[in-house]
Amino acid sequence: VNVSDPGVGDDVDVQAAIRDATYRALCRHGYHETTIQHIADEFEKSKSLLYYHYENKHELLTDFLRHQLDELAERMTVAGTDPYDDLLTLVDRIVPVPMDDEATRFRRVLLEIRAAAPHDESHRELVRRSDTIIRSAFADVIRRGVTAGRFDPAVDPEEAAEFVHTTLLGTMIRGVSLDDPETVARTRETLVTYLDRYLLVD
Amino acid sequence: VNVSDPGVGDDVDVQAAIRDATYRALCRHGYHETTIQHIADEFEKSKSLLYYHYENKHELLTDFLRHQLDELAERMTVAGTDPYDDLLTLVDRIVPVPMDDEATRFRRVLLEIRAAAPHDESHRELVRRSDTIIRSAFADVIRRGVTAGRFDPAVDPEEAAEFVHTTLLGTMIRGVSLDDPETVARTRETLVTYLDRYLLVD
Numbered sequence: 235v236n237v238s239d240p241g242v243g244d245d246v247d248v249q250a251a252i253r254d255a256t257y258r259a260l261c262r263h264g265y266h267e268t269t270i271q272h273i274a275d276e277f278e279k280s281k282s283l284l285y286y287h288y289e290n291k292h293e294l295l296t297d298f299l300r301h302q303l304d305e306l307a308e309r310m311t312v313a314g315t316d317p318y319d320d321l322l323t324l325v326d327r328i329v330p331v332p333m334d335d336e337a338t339r340f341r342r343v344l345l346e347i348r349a350a351a352p353h354d355e356s357h358r359e360l361v362r363r364s365d366t367i368i369r370s371a372f373a374d375v376i377r378r379g380v381t382a383g384r385f386d387p388a389v390d391p392e393e394a395a396e397f398v399h400t401t402l403l404g405t406m407i408r409g410v411s412l413d414d415p416e417t418v419a420r421t422r423e424t425l426v427t428y429l430d431r432y433l434l435v436d
Numbered sequence: 437v438n439v440s441d442p443g444v445g446d447d448v449d450v451q452a453a454i455r456d457a458t459y460r461a462l463c464r465h466g467y468h469e470t471t472i473q474h475i476a477d478e479f480e481k482s483k484s485l486l487y488y489h490y491e492n493k494h495e496l497l498t499d500f501l502r503h504q505l506d507e508l509a510e511r512m513t514v515a516g517t518d519p520y521d522d523l524l525t526l527v528d529r530i531v532p533v534p535m536d537d538e539a540t541r542f543r544r545v546l547l548e549i550r551a552a553a554p555h556d557e558s559h560r561e562l563v564r565r566s567d568t569i570i571r572s573a574f575a576d577v578i579r580r581g582v583t584a585g586r587f588d589p590a591v592d593p594e595e596a597a598e599f600v601h602t603t604l605l606g607t608m609i610r611g612v613s614l615d616d617p618e619t620v621a622r623t624r625e626t627l628v629t630y631l632d633r634y635l636l637v638d
Contacts, residue, residue, distance in 0.1 A: 264554075264555060266468070342551075342554045345550070345551045346551045346552075348547070348551070348609065348613045349544075349547045349548045349550070349551035349552075349613065350548075350551075351613040351614065352466075352544045352612065352613060352615065353466055358613075358614060358615075361613060361614060362614060365610070365614070393622070393626055396619070396622065396623060396626065397603075397623060397626040397627070397630070399606075400603060400606035400607050400610055400623045401599075401602060401603045401606055402606070403606040403609060403610060404601075404602035404603055404604070404605040404606030404607070404609070405602050405606070407550065407605060407606070407609060408567070408602055408605060410554065411550045411551065411553040411554060411560070411563055412553065412560060412563060412564060412567070413554065413560075417598070420595070420598065421598060421599060421602045424595055424598065424599040425599070428599070428630065428634070431634070432630070432633070
């Protein structure tokens with residue numbers, strides 16, 4: 235591999251492969267423990283490529299997380315026909331039930347990043363952007379539901395979105411920190427019951 | 437100070453002073469960064485006393501956190517006259533508004549412990565016990581309210597308690613990870629609005 239002059243297409247492929255390796259390393263070792271070596275262990279290509287693309291672990295992880303935010307924004311884009319169905323789809327994307335092992339482990343990484351946020355402005359910025367993406371997606375779908383006459387016109391979409399997001403965050407965190415899928419399923423169900431009662435026009 | 441044979445009364449005082457120092461060190465440096473030296477720096481007495489009482493940092497922190505759970509259980513004991521007022525008191529004890537700087541910093545420590553829980557059974561046990569204390573307190577007060585005819589008899593106290601706890605956890609975590617007191621206040625208010633609508637008999 236000619237690392238001194240990779241083609242643009244190769245570059246994109248390599249960066250995607252590095253991100254995949256980073257994802258697997260983070261799921262396996264957690265945010266604080268993951269080292270460049272762990273990422274290299276998950277990477278099928280030469281470790282020198284990691285250093286060609288990234289100066290250090292911090293730069294690599296920052297790029298990885300920015301890319302995750304782009305993916306989150308895509309995942310939170312729904313445009314089905316029924317706002318209520320779309321709302322449930324969004325709930326499911328944040329807190330899928332059942333949550334598979336990889337999804338659980340990656341959410342633990344996100345929780346570690348959130349817990350580290352008070353000590354690091356770049357983490358706070360990531361958390362802030364992630365919260366904004368999620369909250370905006372919920373607000374949009376609730377606003378659509380109100381406009382369509384499907385949801386109660388008295389509902390404030392921003393306020394409802396914030397509450398849904400906060401409750402889902404609590405649900406996700408309880409579930410992944412204690413490894414308790416039953417609590418996740420039960421709490422998510424209670425949230426949906428609340429949404430039915432609060433949002434839907436009788 | 438005769439550290440080889442302290443009286444029992446002294447022992448209790450010393451342990452309380454060590455816990456106070458631990459609390460201050462944790463608030464200042466965060467859970468992962470706090471060292472025995474940081475705790476010693478906050479401790480007015482001889483550092484040798486720390487080692488007389490505790491083998492190492494892990495033992496010291498474990499004892500500190502167990503004691504915090506006892507204090508949590510006391511704080512979550514309310515027996516006012518009105519179940520609805522008691523419910524709001526409990527909400528306020530978990531997520532006080534406004535939250536002062538020390539309360540915010542200590543909640544960040546709790547978030548770090550929760551994020552570390554997947555990797556450590558002793559942390560999971562602490563988180564589980566803490567969750568049980570909080571959930572039981574909410575369930576008790578909601579059950580009292582149902583019995584007293586103050587809350588809707590259709591409400592399931594356990595389910596409602598779990599939902600309130602989860603939402604408060606999400607509120608607390610968003611607020612302390614982003615240092616955003618306005619979000620905390622707004623989300624707590626939305627929760628209280630929900631409680632009014634969901635629990636109270638018209």
